[in-house]
Amino acid sequence: MPDNTDLCSAEYENQRLQALADYQILDTPEESAFGDIVEVASLICEAPVALISFVDRNRQWFKSEKGLGMCETPLDVSICAHAILQPGLFIVPDTTRDPRFANNPLVTGEPHLRFYAGALLESHDGYPLGTLCVLDYRPRELTERQCFALQALANQVMAHLELMQAHREQAELIRELEATRQELAKRAATDPLTGLLNRRAFEQRLNQELALVRRGAPPASLMLIDLDHFKTVNDTLGHQAGDEVIVRFTELCREVFRQADVIGRWGGEEFVVMLPRASVAEAQHAAERLHQLLATTPMLEDTSSPLHITASIGICSLIGSENLDECVHRTDELLYQAKEHGRNRTVCEP
Numbered sequence: 001m002p003d004n005t006d007l008c009s010a011e012y013e014n015q016r017l018q019a020l021a022d023y024q025i026l027d028t029p030e031e032s033a034f035g036d037i038v039e040v041a042s043l044i045c046e047a048p049v050a051l052i053s054f055v056d057r058n059r060q061w062f063k064s065e066k067g068l069g070m071c072e073t074p075l076d077v078s079i080c081a082h083a084i085l086q087p088g089l090f091i092v093p094d095t096t097r098d099p100r101f102a103n104n105p106l107v108t109g110e111p112h113l114r115f116y117a118g119a120l121l122e123s124h125d126g127y128p129l130g131t132l133c134v135l136d137y138r139p140r141e142l143t144e145r146q147c148f149a150l151q152a153l154a155n156q157v158m159a160h161l162e163l164m165q166a167h168r169e170q171a172e173l174i175r176e177l178e179a180t181r182q183e184l185a186k187r188a189a190t191d192p193l194t195g196l197l198n199r200r201a202f203e204q205r206l207n208q209e210l211a212l213v214r215r216g217a218p219p220a221s222l223m224l225i226d227l228d229h230f231k232t233v234n235d236t237l238g239h240q241a242g243d244e245v246i247v248r249f250t251e252l253c254r255e256v257f258r259q260a261d262v263i264g265r266w267g268g269e270e271f272v273v274m275l276p277r278a279s280v281a282e283a284q285h286a287a288e289r290l291h292q293l294l295a296t297t298p299m300l301e302d303t304s305s306p307l308h309i310t311a312s313i314g315i316c317s318l319i320g321s322e323n324l325d326e327c328v329h330r331t332d333e334l335l336y337q338a339k340e341h342g343r344n345r346t347v348c349e350p
């Protein structure tokens with residue numbers, strides 16, 4: 001708490017309430033850790049009523065209570081609201097003899113509270129939050145040892161609140177770290193220009209599929225796609241336009257292939273698609289759709305004459321007995337044949 005603070009100012013009260021809110025304790029369910037402290041306070045102080053009370057804006061709310069039978073009261077009947085205005089213990093030996101409490105309905109009526117002793121619950125930065133208090137139906141005092149024990153138990157209440165807060169902060173930190181880890185993993189797996197899987201991530205996915213095929217999963221197909229004469233696009237329209245074409249081509253791929261198909265950027269103007277549960281004939285149909293779409297879709301918007309591109313494609317089925325390099329190599333050979341035979345075509349394994 002800052003020095004020279006006006007404890008009654010609205011600004012201070014708002015700061016105090018914020019400190020209380022930061023502990024996120026108000027209106028939380030009963031917890032045995034706090035229940036035990038209240039029981040021990042009642043036992044040691046030989047008092048029938050014991051409370052862990054937090055002073056909220058318009059009420060005092062009890063995290064734990066013994067012998068009172070209510071979980072909150074309005075602030076104007078709260079003795080704790082007075083207790084938090086001073087440090088350490090606040091003791092009222094006989095409420096009927098104290099003008100601040102003599103007319104309190106909890107004193108004049110049920111349960112006729114006559115004795116109050118409250119130990120301050122103080123936040124780590126010095127804001128008074130409430131009390132651990134014991135009450136009795138008769139006027140009395142606490143022994144020195146009981147006073148010591150009550151304050152020690154109050155310190156334990158705060159220590160537990162601090163631990164809970166540290167635990168929450170740690171959990172939040174772990175959540176943030178996990179989100180960052182996921183984001184980094186996503187970035188590490190993604191080609192920045194197209195948002196497709198990059199080669200390394202695609203290889204991982206392909207290895208998983210190969211493992212499934214080895215264990216008897218339905219056949220899958222692998223497709224390598226290379227844009228034809230792409231160098232000319234760059235040379236005539238510039239690298240930036242080349243990038244736009246690559247992005248547009250990616251969009252067309254997303255239109256043609258199924259949700260389950262995995263599209264990756266193999267490198268440069270070369271793409272790769274793995275089609276789970278698809279025969280080579282089915283993959284070939286998809287490749288044909290792509291050829292048709294390329295034939296009818298201008299690849300750049302801001303050019304006087306529409307730019308169309310073509311692609312050469314090789315398709316193989318995944319064979320469980322092969323490793324990734326062998327599967328890719330076979331598909332690459334077919335792609336090479338497509339290029340050799342004049343481009344703008346698909347060559348499938350026989």
Ligand SMILES: Nc1nc2c(ncn2[C@@H]2O[C@H](COP(=O)(O)OP(=O)(O)OP(=O)(O)O)[C@@H](O)[C@H]2O)c(=O)[nH]1
Pocket residue numbers: 193226227228229230231232234238239240241242243246267268269339343
């Ligand atoms: N704009 C752009 N160009 C790229 C990118 N990656 C590779 N390229 C270009 O793609 C071109 C590929 O050229 P080549 O390997 O000669 O192939 P090609 O001109 O497509 O000819 P074929 O494949 O034989 O039909 C090169 O000019 C590369 O610079 C990229 O991310 N952006």
